[in-house]
Amino acid sequence: MIKTATTEENGAVSPHVAGLKRRVRRAWLIFAAVFVVGAVLVALAANRYGRDAAVADLLAQGRTEINLKSALLRSVLERPRALPLVLSQDRDVSDALLTRSASDVDRLNRKLEALVTGTKAAVIYVTNDRGVAIASSNWQEKTSFVGSDYSFRAYFRDAMANGAGEQFALGSVSNRPGLYISNRVLSDGRMLGVVVVKMEFEQLENDWRDSGRPAFITGSEKVVLVTNLPSWRFMTVGQLDPGAASAIRESLQFGGAPLQPLPLRQAAPLPDGITTVRAVLPGGGEASFIELQTEVATTSWVLHYLVPLQPALGDAVWQTMFLAFAVFLGLSVLTAIVMWRRQANLFGQARAALARAELERRVRERTRDLSRARDLLQAEVSEHRNTEQRLKGVQQELVAANRLAILGQVAAGVAHEINQPLATIRAYAENAQTFLERQKIDTARENVGLIVDLTQRIATITDELRAFARKGRGAPEPVPLRNVLEGAVVLLKTRFAGRIEAIVIDLPAEDFNVLGNRIRLEQVFINLFQNALEALQDRADARVEVTVEKTMTGVTVHVADNGPGIPPEIRDVLFTPFNTSKEQGLGLGLVISKEILADYGGAISVESDETGTRFAVGLKGA
Structure with missing residues (x-):
């Protein structure tokens, strides 16, 4: 509490002190009112901004997912359509x-x-x-x-x-x-x-069920045909006309299904006219969803996809409100401190004015001290403000630089990681063309099937990289090491035809399970095998030996070639981005491989001299 002089000799200036107290009380009341109003406005603005941002993210994600599901459905539908015509x-x-x-x-x-x-x-x-x-x-x-x-x-x-x-x-x-x-x-x-x-679409429904989000297909009769929620099958979108429902039942198209309406009801639309529904899920739970629809090409079907609003919407709103309130509270505390210090100065000046005459000299000295302190305080506040502005500028520059760096890494990673599947796809496509010309339809169909699998692999790689940019790495799982090594060799077989026999894999009778993701681990060994085969070129004695050694925590895979070795200037920066000895190389293969292994608790090391290069890949056991 700020003390003021109340002695009789200071009675002449007591009205001034009383007026100062009234102004102080009025200032704090105004500050409290502004704080309350500001808090309400900040809460409303943060809620609106967080909600809009979360909805935009969910909508973008949902549109991407429904387009992928629609593309997968079209590919599944097209495969058997030619079979009746051929058999007829x-x-x-x-x-x-x-x-x-x-x-x-x-x-x-x-x-x-x-x-x-x-x-x-x-x-x-x-x-x-x-x-x-x-x-x-x-x-x-x-x-x-x-x-x-x-x-x-x-x-x-x-x-x-x-x-x-x-x-x-x-x-x-x-x-x-x-x-x-x-x-x-x-x-x-x-x-x-x-x-x-x-x-039948049982496998497709199982794949959809893994996403955890309701998806269903309706035909021209508005009846649910395919869905990842079995209890919704043969229910209807809205109430069917009694005549239409009776005709469907008499045709036995859907057996004795009651053709009841889906447990969906329209909810209040979001900004920009985004449709939302309330759905009663199997088990009795009710939740809100964004409803997305798309027509399935070459059919009269419509694909419906429900994107849940919670908990993503609630989390985004609370995070935004927390951040906004933290900034608002910080500014409010800073304002209160400035007000308090200013009022302390005013009361100090009032106490100096009420001092006795014999203390005027000391009062003047004290006043000069207070003025100097005030000037220093104001200079410090000004310097803090300038520093804060500079920090904000630096933070903005760092954010921009970080975004550019991430964008470059993702773009380069996508180009590098899908190179091998694309090369293999081209080879299989050329083989399929040759088989078609020779009327070897079954062999050509097998090659086309392999192309479909490789395109799914490319989609998986891009999903992995997009997940890395948005959410981080996926959870590791047990993977047979034998499948990883053999899968890497299969993907390189076409590109290195005639040289792939140089890879000799010596696996023990006991199969090992390692911790990771099969596709990402295959990428590691594809990089190592490809580098070794390119280093050996056309050498008659080319040999790449792959051996497995069991360790206390898992296994170590050794990849050794008898090539010319890695130059010292390259070996010292081998795991640094954009360093490579290849004319067309990006210098990212080993960097990405090291990051993949680090994600699953593994490591990679290299030894190289004029007799060859030896990589050691450590993997955790599952």
Whole structure:
């Protein structure tokens, strides 16, 4: 508390002191009111900003994910569509429909059974012109389709009338949902029957279920066909017209499904018209979601994707509010300190004015001291403000530099990491073209399948790099070391054809599981094997020896070549970005490899001389 003189001799100036006290009280009341109003405004602004920023992030992420799901769905749908057309022109199919002999039907049954394994279709069957199945890939099973009448199915009627048809329905025999794709069989203009391929989406639904976010597909009838929430299957978007619902039930397209509406209700829209819904999830929990939709090309289907608003929205709002309040409170405390010091100066001056006459000299000296202290304080405050402005400038420059550095590393990493899969894809594509020209369709189809797997690998690599930039590294898991080494060799086999035999992998009988991610660990050994093969070039005695040594914490993989060795000037900065002895190299392969190993508790070291180069890769056991 600031003390003031109250002696009788100072009574002449007591009104001045009383007025000063009133002004001080009024100043603190105004400060308190401004603080309360400011706190409310900061809370509202922080809530709005944090909410908008979180919604924007969720929307961008959701659009990316729904586009990926839609692309995957289209690729899954396109694979079996050509099969009915090809089979409708097959001699075995037309012979079985024409002769109906036991030998022809038996041959067709076995052929369809073999095709199911290679095409990943659920079942393939052939019906006569009356819709009765005469042959099926499941002819040996208890739930065989042979002898079943499918004339009531729309896909049969459409194929007979128009040549082809598609229908999503619940199997009348298997009681499993799927997409039926059909094609008419003709012989000299006569309609013999229909070839039907049934495709099921159980694997696709399982893949969607791993994301933890509701996703479902609706057809033209607004009925849920495919979903990662089994209890939502065959429910409807909104209430169906009674006539339409009755027609669907009579057709047995979805069996005895009640066709009840989905447990969704529209919620208040977010800014920019973003649609939100409240959904009752299996188990009774209710949550809010952003609803995204996209049409599936070449179908009448619509893909729906629900992105949960919580906890991401709540976390973002609380983080923003915490930061805003921290800044606001800091400014308020600084203002209060300045006010208090200013008022202390004013009361000090008042006490000096009330001093007795004999103390005037000391009062003047004290006043000069106080003035000097005030000047120093003001200079210090000014210097603090200038320093704060400079710090803000430096922080902004550092943020900009950091963003540019991260952008450069991600761009260079993507270019480097997908180089090998792209080279392999090109080789497989050229081989597939050659096989097609030679009419080796099965071999060409196998190469195309390998290309699909490698494109998925590229997608996984870009997801890993995007996850590194946004969220950090994924959780490690047990990975068989043998699979990692063999996978790296497979990816290099086409590019180094004729030289890949130089890699000799000596693995012990006991297989080891190491901690990490298979694709990222393959990247490490792809870099090491590629560097070794490029260093050996066309040497007749080229040899790359890969051995495994068990350690206390895991294993050490040794990769040794008999090349010319690494120059000392390069070896000293081998794990520094952008240092390389290759004309077309980026100098990032070993840097990225070291970072990948560090993520999983591993390490890498190198020894090199004129007899060759030896890398030691330490991995943790799982």
